[in-house]
Amino acid sequence: MSRATITPDLDDGVRTTGSTGPRKRARLPGDGMAGYLFLSPWLIGILLLTLGPMVTSLYLSFTDYDLFNSPTWIGLENYEKMFSDPRWLRSVQVTAIYVALAVPVKLAAALAVAMLLNSKRRGQGFYRAAFYGPSLIGGSVSVAIVWKMMFSDDSVVDKLLLGVGIDTGGWAGNPDYSVMMLVLLAVWQLGAPMVIFLAGLKQVPRELYEAAEVDGAGRWRQFRSITLPMISSVVFFNLLLETINSFQVFTSAYVVGGPNGQPAGSTLFYTIYLFDRGFGDYRMGYASAMAWMLLLGVGLVTVFLFRTARGWVFYSGDSGDKR
Amino acid sequence: MRRRVATSDKAGGTARVRSVVWHVGVLLLLAVVLYPIVWVLAATFKPSEDIVGSLRLLPSEVTTANYDRVFEGVVGVGIGRFFLNSAVLAVLSVVGTVASSALAAYAFGRLRFRGRTVMFGIMISTLLLPFHVLIIPQYIVFQNLDLVDTYVPLLAGKFLASEAFFIFLIVQFIRNLPRELDESAKIDGANHWRVFWDIILPLCRPALITTAIFTFIWSWNDFFGPLIYLSTPDKYPLPLALQLFIDETSGSDFGALMAMSMLALVPVILFFLFFQRFLVEGVSTQGLKG
Numbered sequence: 054m055s056r057a058t059i060t061p062d063l064d065d066g067v068r069t070t071g072s073t074g075p076r077k078r079a080r081l082p083g084d085g086m087a088g089y090l091f092l093s094p095w096l097i098g099i100l101l102l103t104l105g106p107m108v109t110s111l112y113l114s115f116t117d118y119d120l121f122n123s124p125t126w127i128g129l130e131n132y133e134k135m136f137s138d139p140r141w142l143r144s145v146q147v148t149a150i151y152v153a154l155a156v157p158v159k160l161a162a163a164l165a166v167a168m169l170l171n172s173k174r175r176g177q178g179f180y181r182a183a184f185y186g187p188s189l190i191g192g193s194v195s196v197a198i199v200w201k202m203m204f205s206d207d208s209v210v211d212k213l214l215l216g217v218g219i220d221t222g223g224w225a226g227n228p229d230y231s232v233m234m235l236v237l238l239a240v241w242q243l244g245a246p247m248v249i250f251l252a253g254l255k256q257v258p259r260e261l262y263e264a265a266e267v268d269g270a271g272r273w274r275q276f277r278s279i280t281l282p283m284i285s286s287v288v289f290f291n292l293l294l295e296t297i298n299s300f301q302v303f304t305s306a307y308v309v310g311g312p313n314g315q316p317a318g319s320t321l322f323y324t325i326y327l328f329d330r331g332f333g334d335y336r337m338g339y340a341s342a343m344a345w346m347l348l349l350g351v352g353l354v355t356v357f358l359f360r361t362a363r364g365w366v367f368y369s370g371d372s373g374d375k376r
Numbered sequence: 377m378r379r380r381v382a383t384s385d386k387a388g389g390t391a392r393v394r395s396v397v398w399h400v401g402v403l404l405l406l407a408v409v410l411y412p413i414v415w416v417l418a419a420t421f422k423p424s425e426d427i428v429g430s431l432r433l434l435p436s437e438v439t440t441a442n443y444d445r446v447f448e449g450v451v452g453v454g455i456g457r458f459f460l461n462s463a464v465l466a467v468l469s470v471v472g473t474v475a476s477s478a479l480a481a482y483a484f485g486r487l488r489f490r491g492r493t494v495m496f497g498i499m500i501s502t503l504l505l506p507f508h509v510l511i512i513p514q515y516i517v518f519q520n521l522d523l524v525d526t527y528v529p530l531l532a533g534k535f536l537a538s539e540a541f542f543i544f545l546i547v548q549f550i551r552n553l554p555r556e557l558d559e560s561a562k563i564d565g566a567n568h569w570r571v572f573w574d575i576i577l578p579l580c581r582p583a584l585i586t587t588a589i590f591t592f593i594w595s596w597n598d599f600f601g602p603l604i605y606l607s608t609p610d611k612y613p614l615p616l617a618l619q620l621f622i623d624e625t626s627g628s629d630f631g632a633l634m635a636m637s638m639l640a641l642v643p644v645i646l647f648f649l650f651f652q653r654f655l656v657e658g659v660s661t662q663g664l665k666g
Contacts (some may be wrong), residue, residue: 180406
């Protein structure tokens, strides 16, 4: 503590006497040790729980390691094996289908609800909170259990579908529908992106719509030409966040399908298979390699999203500094 | 347009009709979204054989048998024990996360030191890092330290500020506080700790509360961490106990299973009801995931 008391005086000395910005910047940073002291928990964490493990896991991905015997170097074998491993390929397929369905449907639904709620009428705060609620509990074991129950054979959803002549035998037990059930669970949690969309919609100046109406633009035209461009940065933010999160879905899939992705491997998500290989079969090397492939996949998708964003995301200088 | 027509009486009438239509529409949509909650609540008071196979929402006869079964416990461990475990984990997570994140955020937001920009960049990039890359080496470390089947692996990260979301949230908040406050305190001779403790922390309360609420809920719902690290049932938090209950009954006792699921959600729902303003604000300004 005593060390920290000396530095601020020096710092203030510079600032009060000179107040010369550039010169101050050229000096040694003023708060020296204090910064590292305040940061020490984070520094320990980033070294021991993040960077260290990253390096270790990269190393392990090139080894054969079962947690009990010491790792043996096998080069790229783990990575090569993946591409001929039917369960790995299956897990990539399941995850890709899930991400490709859940993200757009959830975002479209979230935007629709946000636009519906974006009105000056009373009760908006209540509705906003009520729609947000499921986002808080949607990832829990409890809700996954409820979901599985609702979609099981002869249960409420099955009965309703039978009523309109669709017989699926319950989505939970039908490999063709089990992922759809999890997609619906994701869509059910539309509240979080909806709240973000709503914050974006509130930033769109009303005058733009009034001007468009004078020019005779219809609803759809206004949505395409004003709303979407004006909230494009929010759309991008939500898209990025939801995509990254969707790749990592675990709890609900595990509760619905267990470590083997029942029924018939149809819910064998990437993270489920990774877990099963690592902590079920103790193939820690293979699981590490899978984790790095996941990082690579998520990284590539992120880069791809940022690339395309240049074409359709607009940051208007005006709305940028409004908070 | 709306403003222009609102003056005439007739238009005032249509505005009211539109408003009613809007409310009815939103409420119908809300009913669809909240239906699963209502359905499961009703289901927990039905006899198990009534839950599946009947479309009727209300139970033909109200029974508390499902809840009675839950209070008998799982594999000889009482439900209260699981609640206690979840609560201990959640409270310690909150303490650790709030303390360590606030310290780090003060350093990033206010202090100048070598490597700050680089470290801030590293901190932000961990936001995008899938944690699966870390779990296996982390597990190996904790296993070598003989800490598997304790709460240490579940809490270490919380006390070491590994949730970058919250650091970022508090940094943003600190940067919006007027610098004159801490500058004048420094002139009065306050050291960094005093500035942090007496000035910055009290002003950051909204950000700290948001951090605390989200940490509590995420910890309460966490399944993956306990699944990997815990193996003794009387250390299990609720989510793991639920999974154990499924395994024990092979998922056949629907009523009791859902009753226990609902009980596990009660604290989260209470938090939501009390703190929904902080939760919704936290999401709309910082994009915290739900």
